[in-house]
Every structure is written in structure tokens, then in C-alpha cells.
Amino acid sequence: MTQLDTRTLQKLDAEHHLHPFNDNAALAKKGTRILTKGEGCYVWDADGNQLLDAFAGLWCVNIGYGRKELGEVASKQMTHLAYYNSFFQCTTEPTIALAAKLAELAPGDLNHSFFVNSGSEANDTILRMVRHFWAVQDQPQKNIFIGRHDGYHGTTMAGASLGGMKGMHKQGGLPIPDIHHIDPPFWFADGGDLSEDEYGLVAARRLEQKILELGPDRVAAFIGEPIMGAIGVYIPPKTYWPEIERICRQYDVLLVADEVICGFGRTGEWFGSQYFGFQPDIMPIAKGITSGYIPLGAAMFNDRVAKVLKEQGGELAHGATYSGHPVCAAVALENIRILQDEKIVETAKTEIAPYLAQRWAELGEHRLVGQARIAGMVGALELVPDKGKRAFFPERGTVGPRCRDHALKHGLILRATWDAMLLSPPLIITREQVDELFDKTWKALNDTATDLGM
Ligand SMILES: *Cc1c(COP(=O)(O)O)cnc(C)c1O
Numbered sequence: 001m002t003q004l005d006t007r008t009l010q011k012l013d014a015e016h017h018l019h020p021f022n023d024n025a026a027l028a029k030k031g032t033r034i035l036t037k038g039e040g041c042y043v044w045d046a047d048g049n050q051l052l053d054a055f056a057g058l059w060c061v062n063i064g065y066g067r068k069e070l071g072e073v074a075s076k077q078m079t080h081l082a083y084y085n086s087f088f089q090c091t092t093e094p095t096i097a098l099a100a101k102l103a104e105l106a107p108g109d110l111n112h113s114f115f116v117n118s119g120s121e122a123n124d125t126i127l128r129m130v131r132h133f134w135a136v137q138d139q140p141q142k143n144i145f146i147g148r149h150d151g152y153h154g155t156t157m158a159g160a161s162l163g164g165m166k167g168m169h170k171q172g173g174l175p176i177p178d179i180h181h182i183d184p185p186f187w188f189a190d191g192g193d194l195s196e197d198e199y200g201l202v203a204a205r206r207l208e209q210k211i212l213e214l215g216p217d218r219v220a221a222f223i224g225e226p227i228m229g230a231i232g233v234y235i236p237p238k239t240y241w242p243e244i245e246r247i248c249r250q251y252d253v254l255l256v257a258d259e260v261i262c263g264f265g266r267t268g269e270w271f272g273s274q275y276f277g278f279q280p281d282i283m284p285i286a287k288g289i290t291s292g293y294i295p296l297g298a299a300m301f302n303d304r305v306a307k308v309l310k311e312q313g314g315e316l317a318h319g320a321t322y323s324g325h326p327v328c329a330a331v332a333l334e335n336i337r338i339l340q341d342e343k344i345v346e347t348a349k350t351e352i353a354p355y356l357a358q359r360w361a362e363l364g365e366h367r368l369v370g371q372a373r374i375a376g377m378v379g380a381l382e383l384v385p386d387k388g389k390r391a392f393f394p395e396r397g398t399v400g401p402r403c404r405d406h407a408l409k410h411g412l413i414l415r416a417t418w419d420a421m422l423l424s425p426p427l428i429i430t431r432e433q434v435d436e437l438f439d440k441t442w443k444a445l446n447d448t449a450t451d452l453g454m
Contacts, residue, residue, distance in 0.1 A: 006046040009034055020155075038065025041426045041433050043413070053413045054425045054437050059229060059261045059378075060292035063338050064426040070293045070331050077330040086115070086324040095324035098332050102300060105336070107271055108279045112306035113298045115324040119260035120154025122284035122297040123223070127158040128318055130221050130254055130282070133305055136312040139217070146210055146222045146253075148184040152230035153223060153258055153284075162223050165231070180214065182206040184228055185236040188371050188382060188390050200237030208247045221254040221282070222247075226272025229261040232420035233380035235373050241276040248281075254305065256282045260297075261378070264288030265339060265427050268349030268376030275375065281305060291335045296328040339427075348377055348427040355431055359438045360423070366445045367454060368403075377427055381441075383419040383448070393419055399448060406447040412440035 004012075014028035034046040041064055043053050056062065077094060084092050095115065103111040114129070116122050127145060134142040147153065149164035160168045161175035164184075169175055185203035187196050194202065211219050222244065228234035248255040257280035262272025266288065269275045273283070282305060286297035301309065309316065322328070339345055353376045360379050364372030370384030370391075383399050384391065393399050400416030407414045407421075415422040425437065 006034060007031075009046065040064045040066065041429050049411065051408070051411050051413050052433065052436055052440065054423055054441075055413050055415045056424050056426045057292050058287070059266070059424045060287035062264055062266070062288040062427045063291040063335060063344060064428040067291075067293075067338065069338065070291070070334050073330045073334040074294065074327050077327045081326055084326065085321065087319060091324055092326040092329070094326045094329035094333060098324075098329040101333060101336060102285075102298065105270055106283070106300055107274055109303040110280070110283060110300045111303055112301045114301070114318075115329070116297045116299065116320055117295045117322050117325075117328075118154065118297045119258075119284055119286035120156040120159035120297075121320065122260070122286060122299045123153045123162055123258065124156050124158040125299040125318060126221075126223070126256055126282055126284060127162065129299065129301070129309060129316070130256075130305075132313060132316075133254075133308050134220050136314075137308060141218055142220050144178045144180060144214055144219045146180050146182060146207060146214075146219060148224055148228070149181045150184050150186075150231040150234075151181070151223075151225060151228060151258075153225075154260075180210060182210050184231070184234055185240050186228075186234045187237060188373075189392070191390075196237040197239045200239030201243050203236070204240050204243035204247065207244055208251075211247065211251050211253060216251040216253070219251065219253045221256050223256040223258060225258045225260075226262045226276055227267070227375055227378060229378070229422075229424075230417065232382075232417040233373060233378055233422050233424075235375045236276070238276065241273070241278040245278040254281045256280060256284070259283045260286045261288075261424070264291075264336075265345035265348055266376060266378050266424065268345065268353045270345060289335070290328065290332045293335065294328045294331045296325070296332055344427050352427075352429060352431070352434065353377055356425075356429075356434050359434055363438065363441055363445070366442065366449075368399075368445050368449045368452075374423070377425060377429075379423040380417075381421040381423075381445075383421065383445075385454075399452065402451060403444050403448040407440060407444035409447075410440040410443050412437065412444065414441065414444070 010031040013032045035043050036046050037044040043051050099113045102113050114125050131143045147162045151164045153159045153162040161179045164181040187199045191199040257273045259271050263285045267275035273280050281302045283300045290296050357374050360372050360374045368383050369381045371382040373380050385393050397418045400419040404416040
């Protein structure tokens with residue numbers, strides 16, 4: 001595709017491209033890894049290395065790489081009607097069809113989609129629309145969002161504020177006003193002597209304490225990822241979400257499940273809320289909606305919220321040029337068709353996830369692994385200095401990247417957050433590829449342990 005050699009590309013990249021979530025000076029010195037091709041669960045880099053992508057790009061390539069149908073649909077839609085807006089009392093066929101399809105797929109009465117281009121924008125949309133929802137019902141003071149420390153909801157001003165990453169808050173003067181955070185449910189580090197189920201209730205009741213502290217008439221919504229992804233795949237105890245739901249109902253606080261990672265099959269269910277058995281009022285979706293083939297996000301609202309926005313909301317002064325873009329909508333529909341027709345979510349749940357869980361538990365036996373956690377097709381290995389204890393390395397975040405680099409050397413892409421190795425493969429991964437994943441991860445763990453003299 002490109003005529004330039006790798007070194008030239010790296011040089012141009014260092015000179016002209018500012019990378020997100022990178023120390024750009026360090027990266028310029030090291031040189032970017034340039035990916036050139038993808039097929040199924042594998043990608044290739046510009047040096048010709050074949051890599052098993054156990055992270056599905058960035059939690060998103062659910063149907064795997066190289067599905068020609070998506071390109072064909074995009075090409076057809078671009079040729080037929082490349083663009084039209086949804087602003088001026090207009091829209092397009094694929095946009096309508098996608099909204100209807102999402103209403104059919106989404107749990108309960110989440111029947112209404114507001115389209116945007118990313119997960120971050122979906123969360124911006126939700127922040128504004130929820131405050132508007134309460135304001136037009138004579139409760140303008142009910143405007144506070146509660147999120148969680150270490151949560152991730154994207155990087156726009158609202159997304160990064162709703163999230164609870166301190167490093168992100170530092171850049172740009174965040175959080176914006178009237179956003180508060182509670183501690184996340186992370187039994188491994190925070191559970192003490194409690195059982196996981198006991199701890200789940202304790203962690204959920206932090207929300208109740210925060211609502212009472214702020215005043216229920218001030219709290220508009222609670223937002224959380226069903227499984228906290230970016231911080232290290234924190235899988236809450238099964239008691240957590242039903243208790244969160246009870247608290248939200250009791251104080252009339254809207255429940256927002258950020259399904260940007262969990263949606264579209266990641267847990268073996270279509271949505272993370274179904275995995276944990278609770279019903280959100282609102283959910284942002286993105287990533288897996290198009291398997292990452294094209295950018296698209298949506299904020300989905302239930303009947304109650306949509307009714308108020310439609311009947312009392314007046315003109316919604318919000319939207320993007322590409323809200324409901326017909327090409328993105330057509331690609332999303334084709335992606336969903338493939339997920340459904342090929343029973344990819346069901347197969348992941350019944351055939352692959354149990355095997356993946358078994359092999360992941362085997363990795364948990366490694367002397368470097370303190371906990372092997374997994375839910376469906378998403379998991380993490382928590383690397384620790386002392387296998388018997390639930391405690392981190394004293395200097396957190398140096399061992400994980402080392403293990404990640406060893407994995408790469410063996411032809412495997414795993415992500416490291418602090419010292420947790422994160423897993424989120426394409427849902428189409430086969431048993432043989434799970435074995436390959438196991439072998440390569442084991443080798444990377446061995447190499448890392450050797451480095452540490454363990
Ligand atoms: C990735 C992500 C987002 C942000 O989505 P973008 O498309 O990157 O803006 C929001 N929430 C969660 C849970 C995510 O993982």
C-alpha cells in the first residue's frame with residue numbers, strides 16, 4: 001500500500017504526528033510500530049511480524065479483521081448516498097434502520113438512539129441531555145453526575161470528567177463542575193477480609209452514602225462501566241450492580257451503564273448489563289457497534305427519558321455534523337448482521353469463553369500471577385511480587401509493560417495497565433488460537449519472572 005520504508009515512516013511520524021495516550025518524546029526515540037494488515041485475529045506490522053491480537057485493536061474488533069462485507073457495504077453506501085445530515089428535519093435510510101435495530105437488540109425499553117462519532121461524544125451527549133431532562137421538569141438543581149475514581153468514559157471534557165483518572169484530570173483543569181466520584185469496586189486491592197459478595201454490597205453502598213451526602217434532589221445520574229476496562233478489567237462481584245440499581249431507583253437517580261467496551265458481545269451477552277442482571281436507563285455505545293471498522297457512537301435512552309426529551313425538550317441544541325452518518329450506520333448494520341447470522345456472541349459464550357476461562361485460570365497458576373480474572377471474553381492477569389498476598393509491586397507499573405514487550409517478542413499483543421495484563425480478543429478466536437494465546441502468554445510471564453530474578 002505504501003512505498004515508504006519503515007524507518008522513513010517512523011521518522012515522518014515522529015516529526016508530524018502527535019500520538020494520543022503516549023509520551024511523544026519517548027515514542028519518537030523508540031519509533032512507532034506501524035501496522036499494515038489484519039486478518040481474523042492476526043495483524044501484521046511493517047517489519048513483517050505476524051501478531052496474535054489478543055486485545056482486538058482497542059477492545060473493538062469483535063468480528064475480527066478483514067471482513068470484506070463491511071468494506072463492500074461502505075463502498076455501496078458511499079456511491080449511492082455518501083452523506084446527508086439528520087439536522088434539518090431529515091435523515092437517511094440506514095440511520096433509521098440502525099436506530100430500529102438497536103432498539104430491538106438493547107435490553108428493556110432502551111428504544112431511542114442519539115448518534116455521534118465516538119464513545120466520548122456519547123457521554124457528552126448524556127451529560128447534557130440528562131441535565132436537560134431534569135431541568136425541563138423543574139429540577140435544574142438535579143444536575144450532579146456521580147462516577148467512579150479510575151473509571152474511564154473517554155477524553156472529551158465531559159468524558160474525562162465523568163471518568164476518574166487523576167492523570168487525565170490534571171490536564172485541562174478537570175473535572176468540570178458538579179461531577180463527583182466514589183471508589184471503584186476492586187476486591188483484589190480493596191476487599192480486605194470480606195468475601196467478594198459481601199464486598200460488592202459495601203462497594204455499591206458508597207453510592208448511597210454519596211447521594212445522601214450531596215442530597216438526592218441534587219443527583220441526576222450515576223455512570224459506570226459494567227466492567228471497568230481501561231483501569232485494568234475490574235470485574236465487580238455479582239452483588240454489586242443489583243445493589244447499585246436498587247439505590248438508583250430508591251433515590252430516582254438515572255442509571256447510566258457505559259457499554260462502550262461491554263456492548264456487542266464482549267461478556268458473552270449482547271450487553272454487560274445482561275451479564276450482571278440489571279437494567280440501565282441510559283447507555284453509551286461505540287467500539288464493537290462497528291467492530292472498529294468505522295467510527296460510530298450512540299447514546300441510547302429508555303422510554304421515560306426519551307419521552308421527556310421529545311415532548312418537553314424543545315429543540316435539542318446538540319448534535320454533530322456526522323450524527324447518524326449513513327456510511328457508518330450501514331457498516332454498523334452489516335457488523336450486527338454478521339454477529340447475529342454467524343451466532344458469534346452465542347458461540348463465544350457457550351464454546352469459547354468456557355475454554356478461555358479454563359486456560360486463563362491455568363495462567364493464574366504462574367508464580368507471577370496474583371489473580372486471573374475473566375468474564376466472558378474480557379479478562380486480566382494481575383502480576384504481583386508475592387503470590388500469596390493481594391498486594392501490588394512496590395513501584396507499580398514497571399512490570400506490566402515489561403511483560404507486554406516480552407509478549408510482543410513472542411508474537412502476541414496484550415495490553416498492560418499498571419501491572420495487569422489485559423485480555424480482550426476478537427470474539428471469533430478459535431480454541432487453537434486460545435492455545436496459542438496461552439503458550440505465548442506463559443512464555444512472556446516466564447521471561448518477565450526471569451528479568452525479576454523470581
Ligand atoms: C473507549 C471508551 C470510551 C470512549 O470512547 P471513544 O470512542 O474512544 O471516544 C468511553 N467509555 C468506555 C468504557 C470506553 O472504553
